[in-house]
Amino acid sequence: MTIDRLLNPASVAIIGASDNPNKIGGRPIRFMRMFGFQGEIYPINPARTEVQGLKAYKSVSDLPQTPDAAIIAVAGAAVKEAVAACAELGVGAAVIMASGFGETGAAGKALEQEMRAIAHKAGMRLIGPNSLGVANFGNGAVLSFATMFLEAAPADGPVACISQSGAMSVVPYGLLRERGIGVRHVHSTGNDVDVTVSELAISVVQDPDIRLVLLYLESLSDPANLAEAARLAHARGVRLIAVKSGRSDDGRRAAASHTGAIATSDRLVDTFFEKIGIWRATGTADLVDCAELYLKAAPPRGRNLAIVSNSGATCVLSADAAEREGFQLARLGDATVANLREILPEFAATVNPIDITAALLSNSGLFGQVLPALGADDAVDALIVGIPVSGEGYDYPRFARDARDFVDRFAIPLVAAIPQPKVRAAFTELGIPCFPTDEQAVTALGRFTRHHEQIAAAASREAFVPKALPDRASRVLDESRSLAILEEYGIACMRRRLCSDLDQALAFLRSNGGPVVLKACSAEIPHKSDHGLVRTHLSTEEDVARAYDDITARVKAGGWEISGILIGEMVRGERELVIGGHIDPHFGPVVMVGDGGELVEAMPDNILLLPPFTREEVAAQLAKLRLAPMFEEIRGRIRIDRESVVEAVMAAGAIMQDRRIRSLDMNPLIADAEGLVAVDALVEECVAS
Incomplete structure (x- = not known):
């Protein structure tokens, strides 16, 4: 409830309120009045009786009522004093905008923890420090000093941006507003000393009007909350896209200096996001590029793609891009082909991809006839429309209306590739996802499809709940005892x-x-x-x-x-594999499987899994290995028995969920068509305290 009091407050106090509407302590007052906040605003400034036309108070203890939320816009030692005063009064939540805390080192972190303890003792929650603020344009509660809200006029909408970084909360907001997409929530958690991005996501995905949530993370210390946010989101049809920075060593160091973030294994983040159905974007552009698809396109129902264009080159290039993205060109039914032959000129291509040629210039109704014919074909799962040649002389507004009619009639995602801005605008105004090039359009559709496949896979299995485990003393077992443990779990050993x-x-x-x-x-x-x-x-x-x-x-x-x-x-086989496991402090058990032997570290080819997992999940992940073709016979070579590897990985998952085991290393496992055998193992077991 305290987070709800922050996002939907009936009253807000501003400690350090400024009469200057462009100061940190003045912006939130200006914004709340500008953007329609209907609650009470209480400026607190001991040197003034009035701030921006509102009655000012000397301290929080002088307020006529306890506010739901407070903005702390003071610096230095005054921050802790303000937190204590708010806690004593019973304020629900406070946003700390000052910097100079955990991001500066140990002393700053210690001060953060002191403030957190003070707040929690009174049941109060904290956002920040080092926070740009939070903003809900659905009710005008803009507890933020972001300049972006003056540069890009707010409009309420179905998108939320939640970020540790202040900049990365408002930059996606600005890019979305440029494209005419409304944004309701824009929240920055700063140093995440208390309320995290993940916790805010849990609240935001339950907003009935939200359909897309964009996240920026520099640390991920509470994956269980993010997993819960994903579970709630998928149940409502809300999609989560996240940038997790710190892929590189330099990026991780920069994150630590920026928000005091704790580095998490980057590959483990990839595995975690895939498991819970969050799409991991590569950067800011990738975070927002597909927003129109998520908001306006029907969910993908398969990978059979139809391509329609008035350019043969676009047909070819789109087909090439489709293959790279893992699509197949839909095999159109005989009735569909016959229908297209009646619609199109003799010289037009009626086999997918469909080139309707320059005839579109003289017959503006061709799209309106071709699209429904494809929509009625059960073989078509998605559609790319390419219009590289249009403009003056073409009735492109009609093309856009025909595309809109198709979208309204058929539950099939349609994406347009249109290089000319004015033609593209006619489509986007009618809610058709558009991209300048065919490659961008197909790439976006590919990502959209893969994300929905991730979500479907996550929904088909037991919900994953990361389990942080306490650090315990451990001891390494010798090889004989380690191999004996493997045999207890059904793994064949030499x-x-x-x-x-x-x-x-x-x-x-x-x-x-x-x-x-x-x-x-x-x-x-x-x-x-x-x-x-x-x-x-x-x-x-x-x-x-x-x-x-x-x-x-x-x-x-x-x-x-x-x-x-x-x-x-001495065991002989076709390939040496490795299966290992360890306990991550945030995620709990982790299992690794891949190519083994002496070069396992120099030439890594492996994947990570988070238990519990299913056999189907293991098999899908094994297919991503470079050695995956060896699971099938190649030119007479002995193959690796996939099922034996799956069984061994399942056993490793069971071992790693046994709280006695802290780490596991089976390297090598000798694999061939008959199965696999462990010939070396190292197990580290926890010592009872």
Whole structure:
């Protein structure tokens, strides 16, 4: 309820209120009066009796009632004093606009935590510090000092922008307003000391008029709230698009200095967003480029695309772009082709892509006839309309109306590619998503389709709830005990024996045959090969005896304690894979699978998964690996059995959800058409406190 008091306040106090409407303490007063706020506004300024024509008060304790929200527009030590005064009065939430806190270092972070504790003790929530403010244009509660609202006139609409960065809350707003798209919510959380972007998203996606939410994140310390926001959003048909900055090392350092953000593994963010159905945009332009599609197009129902244009070149280029985006050209039914032959001139192409040629100049009704014919064909899932040649002499307003009629009649997304601004404007005015080039149009449709596929996949499985786990003491197990744990969960491991003397090793060789491998088995030596403590391809008793003596001597020289010498079969296969896992402090268990062996770090080819996951989810992720073609037979080569890999990943997920296990490394797993076998493993288990 306190966040609702912030976004829908009946009264607002401004601590540090200024009579100058362009000062930080003056802008919110100006904006609330300018943009129709109907609640009470209480300027607080001990040096004035009136601020911008409103009665001013010396302190919050002098107010005639407890305000729902407060703006703290003072600096330095006065900020903490203002937080304490608001908390004591029972204010619901406060926006701290001052900077110089967590982003400056440890002392600033400590002060933030003090203010947060004061607020929480009284049930008050904080936005900021270092916040540009929050704005709800649905009710005029603009608790912000953003200059952008003076440059780009606000208009209420179905979009929300929520950001840690002040700039990245208003830049998307400005770009959307340039395109005539209304924006209701524009919120900046600054340092996220209390209320986070994710928490605000939970509130905003429940606004019945919101359909698209754009997020900018520099840290992601509360993924559980973002997962809940996504769940609520999908239930209402609201779409979430996010930029998570800090992909590069330099970007992460810049984020830390900007908002005091905590870096999170970038690849893990990708995995998390995909799992919960949030599209991860690459930057500001990518954040807003598809807004019209999300707001105005029908949801995609498949990947069979029809292309219509009055240019053969556009048809070809659109077809090329469609293939890159993973679309197939729809195979039109016989009835549709026959219908098109009746509509179009003999020289026009009636096979998808459909080139209606320059005949459009003399017959402006062609689009209005062709589009419904395609819409009636069940094979068509989406439509690209390319009009590179138009303008004077063409009845392009009619083309736009025909496109609008199609959209109103058929539940099929339609995207137009139109380079001429005045022609494009005729379409956009009627709510048709338009792009200057065919490639941009197809790329946007591809992204729109992939996002909806992500959402559908997220809805088809158990909702993912990230579970932050406390840090616990742990210990590394030796290889013998690690392999035994894998076998408990059904993972096939090499035949082996832990030997305390040479006779036992020789007995294993005689019983199982060669070749075999010998390794020192010690929890103290996780990377045995780095110390010359592994011997492979041993076939005779002399080979085993010599290797056993050499390894024993090296262990003694190194001063390591060992559990014994591990002897095992040499397993041959088509490929070495790796499966690993660890506990992330914010997301909980994480599983990795990919190409293995000695070059696993130098030439990485792997994917991440967040348990719990399904077999179908694992198989879909495996298809993204560069080695994925090896799951099918290639030119007579032995393939890798995909199902065995899926089963091993499922087992790793179960292991990592066992709270006894902190990390897991199976490298390599030897894989071929018959299955896969773990030949080395390292498990780190938690120690009971």
